[in-house]
Amino acid sequence: MAHTIPEPSRDVPISGEYDVVIVGGGIAGIAAALAARRQGAKTLLIEKQFLLGGLATAGLIAIYLPLCDGMGRQVSFGLAEELLRLSVRHGYEPAGDHHSQYFCPAWLEGGSPQARAGERFEAEFNANLFAILCEQQLLQEGVALLYGTSVCGAKVENGRIKALFIENKSGRSAILARSFVDASGDADLCHLAGEHTATFAQGNVLASWYFQHTGGRFALRMLGFADIPDKYKQPGSEAEKGRRYTGLDAQELSELTCASHANILADFLSKGGISPDHALANIATTPQVRMTRRLDGAYTLDDAQMHTAFEDSIGMIGDWRKPGPVYELPYRTLYGNRIANLCSAGRCISVTDAMWDISRVIPACAVTGQAAGTAAALTGNFAALSVPVLQAALRKAGVPLHEGELFR
Incomplete structure (x- = not known):
């Protein structure tokens, strides 16, 4: 080919x-x-x-x-x-x-x-x-x-x-x-x-921030950060675990997005399904990579x-x-x-x-x-x-x- x-x-x-x-x-x-x-x-x-x-x-x-x-x-x-x-x-x-x-x-x-x-x-x-x-x-x-x-x-x-x-x-x-x-x-x-x-150099970790409506409040859920420089990380910390993303490759960004969506769904459903007091209100429409x-x-x-x-x-x-x-x-x-x-x-x-x-x-x-x-x-x-x-x-x-x- x-x-x-x-x-x-x-x-x-x-x-x-x-x-x-x-x-x-x-x-x-x-x-x-x-x-x-x-x-x-x-x-x-x-x-x-x-x-x-x-x-x-x-x-x-x-x-x-x-x-x-x-x-x-x-x-x-x-x-x-x-x-x-x-x-x-x-x-x-x-x-x-x-x-x-x-x-x-x-x-x-x-x-x-x-x-x-x-x-x-x-x-x-x-x-x-x-x-x-x-x-x-x-x-x-x-x-x-x-x-x-x-x-x-x-x-x-x-x-x-x-x-x-x-x-x-x-x-x-x-x-x-x-x-x-x-x-x-x-x-x-x-x-x-x-x-x-x-x-x-170090790449970004997965982030999956989203908004939910829960208990009568519109609240931001902050799942994961992608912004901890190596010099500030603690050995064995959560920031060292998992895949890193450059944010510069289309296939990689697609995989990051799918992983982020899966994280959001699992986190939201862990607190129950849709109800008058529980709704998935807003998800990101751009990948959450910072650097x-x-x-x-x-x-x-x-x-x-x-x-x-x-x-x-x-x-x-x-x-x-x-x-x-x-x-x-x-x-x-x-x-x-x-x-x-x-x-x-x-x-x-x-x-x-x-x-x-x-x-x-x-x-x-x-x-x-x-x-x-x-x-x-x-x-x-x-x-x-x-x-x-x-x-x-x-x-x-x-x-x-x-x-x-x-x-x-």
Whole structure:
């Protein structure tokens, strides 16, 4: 049996031309699209599903993790805060089967510094509602959305992406733009364009989060985590057991999905069948893998670099797992060395495996998305962009850049 089969070459129609094209409609892509549009750029956001939000919504990882350092200081601002407030505009999601409710009235309602120090600036949101609210915000601001669309290739000339090849219900076509943002979560565009990338060495364990209605409550069941770096694992822990998944192979992702569905069914039925007080309410429509492939960029940030000042900082994040650390995010983690008009945002920026567990979550996705979208609107060559010009635009949008600027 032949291992290859020839495919006829063909001319592909151009279906659109933009200033900025963003691949991936997760939190990073949403932030990038809003930021680029607010800089006046004609902006297209491409999403392979028919729901915005990525893992946060379609993946049911519906917890907006902290914008603070756990010591009473807010560290992530701008669109990171705007999107958190949007996620709970119509109310918080009640606590699931975890120990504490993600609820932050002291932060959202002007609480005292003492009250803010006693809770983290985080919230649990309704995934479907948040997705629709994000969609409405993007449309209201003039961002073009293209759902059900996969990016399947890139035409690269002289170290620049000239066009993306896309496929959707209308067939195959090409999209032109001056600059591109990879917010795919898997560095798909970086890979397709030939930019340097790296993969998550240890792989992801199976996760099967779902929502159930039980005892009159809509509750999140958190089965399995896929995000414990090797350096933090305990020997013999549950995290070391079972199959690992790269998240980069179609057959493997299909098997992961089937295993996740089987886990959900067994867990749900272990508490009885369907009744007025027991229903399977919502399951993920995207695989719950957190770390897969990332940009290997101009600079790679490590988790040991907490409280480190970077001249090219584009914003800050805390550590969602523990209070104390603050990380400035260098602009150089967003772009690579091969493709001039391509940058990344969200969970595929350039970080070490240990830092990846910190930078993959919603606040970091929003911070890097805002920076990437702003930069994309300002330039067609990311490495050549004046950092002070970018930083001035971010500051104007309400983003402090250095830890020394923070206050309680």
